[in-house]
Amino acid sequence: MTRTEYPWLLPSAMAGPELPGDRGRSRRTVRDWVVDLTAFLCAAGIGLATLATIEADPTTSDTFVLVDSLVGAAACCALWFRRRWPVGLAVALTLLSTVEPVAAGALLVALFSVAVHRPFRPVVLVGALALAVVPVQPYLRPDPNTSFLASTIIGLLLILLVLSWGMVVRSRRQLVVSLRERAVRAETEAALRAEQAQRLAREEIAREMHDVLAHRLTLLSVHAGALEFRPDAPPAEVARAAGVIRDSAHEALQDLREIIGVLRGPRDSDGNRPQPTLATLDALVAESREAGMKVTLDNRLADPGAVPAAPGRTVYRIAQEALTNARKHAPGTEVTVAVTGGPGQGITVEVRNPAPTEPFTPVPGSGQGLIGLTERATLAGGRLDHGPAPDGGFEVRAWLPWAS
Known part of the structure; x- marks a missing residue:
């Protein structure tokens, strides 16, 4: 079995359609500002909760609290660049979170952004790095109220939860984009079918016009040519030819009106069959x-x-x-x-x-x-x-x- 025989196994097929925000946006929309502000507040809230836990520890000096506060604020502010550099920001915050617990909220938001705005392969790489360094932070800066094993398990579960949530959001957006593209394609195909049906109907009219009017116009040409060939014909013969020309012209006009008003293909053109009225x-x-x-x-x-x-x-x-x-x-x-x-x-x-x-x-x-x-x-x-x-x-x- 090769990938060329089964195209759905190719990386491009597994990644799904590209989303509008995958390559970043030059200007944020109102919705983008609202989402970014919400992400910033969530990261800041988690950071403040972590900082309160650090301050409650009597063994922590004020210098550490001040440094943690500044680094946590810088990590939250860095989230405003998550749309342009989601992978780089997630890697940087992953490394920073190994020594700075206040940056944990910003890290979770950055990982969620990577899962939403990047395909499967970079998400796996960044997620694997984040999971690998989870035990480092509780080892270097342990929480006095939580054991090392509990801190590690909680960190692993939070990262897996955030990555899974982001991938579900991305999958849903890809599904919506795919359905929208399919609807547009279906509308285009329907318009093309309608246009083709109208073109075929006009072709049927043209063929019927040729079949019906050819005989009438031939009679007109024959009698008009006879009058031209014998200008000295007796008045009775001239009057008879003129009458035939007049009748043929009238019948041709009537046939033309009926053909324009009736869309009937050659397969329905049975001269012996009475037409419905x-x-x-x-x-x-x-x-x-x-x-x-x-x-x-x-x-x-x-x-x-x-x-x-x-x-x-x-x-x-x-x-x-x-x-x-x-x-x-x-x-x-x-x-x-x-x-x-x-x-x-x-x-x-x-x-x-x-x-x-x-x-x-x-x-x-x-x-x-x-x-x-x-x-x-x-x-x-x-x-x-x-x-x-x-x-x-x-x-x-x-x-x-x-x-x-």
Whole structure:
């Protein structure tokens, strides 16, 4: 087994992602000032408690107390440099604590900083040094109230506790950074997928435009060329050719409008298959009911058959996709389909479903259907909005133009 075969065994993989504070900061934030001040006060509090114990010993001279006070104050003040030089400061305080018990609080804070801001290897080295010199300080300056063994054990436990706590904090921060990076990457990938879906939809439109308009434009070219070739043709023949040109141009314009309003791929282009319209919306709802769905249709259009083919087909596709999504993501709920509008004011279609109340196994989806519907409605001159409803359900609302 080699490390190249198992990349998670590499030191970079074991260390985890780098944290923002690992390389220090040129300027402290408000949070940094608060944390540094808290660390300084904790170290000073431990130092003052130790100094009080030293003063209580009648065998200790005032000179030793004064030196201990100055050295302890200097060690606490040195903690303000722990962000820039955490390892060097921890090593210096480790060596200082062997002869100066008042620096113990500053040492614990420095070791915690190393565990938080440095990877595993330097933490192990500094921690091993600190653990190795623990027995030196109680041997050189024993505490009259505590035995040598007890002082050594307490020192070992405190160092292990501080290092473990710091490594846990670092691991948690690395986890948060990793999750944040993963979320950003997922959002970027989703945006790329949406962009790709829109590009594919436009390519389908372009292919359909070529297939449908090529025949119409060819007729226009043929008849226009005939008029150019025979300018002296009889008036009846000229009128007949002009009529064909006019009809072909009108049909080409109608086809172009329908293609712009409908996103339909070549695999769906079956000329013998009747295209759905708003008049067939009842059949769609009946089919959904036969499949076991609870669907309520509120069609307030006086004459659905009078709706133009392009917007009617778009309304049908929107309702079809919304019912499919409700069947996949909210089974057992009652779906409401409402269609309102009229000539001059456009057509509005709303499909709503409440949040599911019974447990179910969700069906995975790519979300490309809603993207295609949005593109379809936009290219038809309308708009489409979708998203969670206030009651926890889901709502799809679209508006399409209907000329008077």
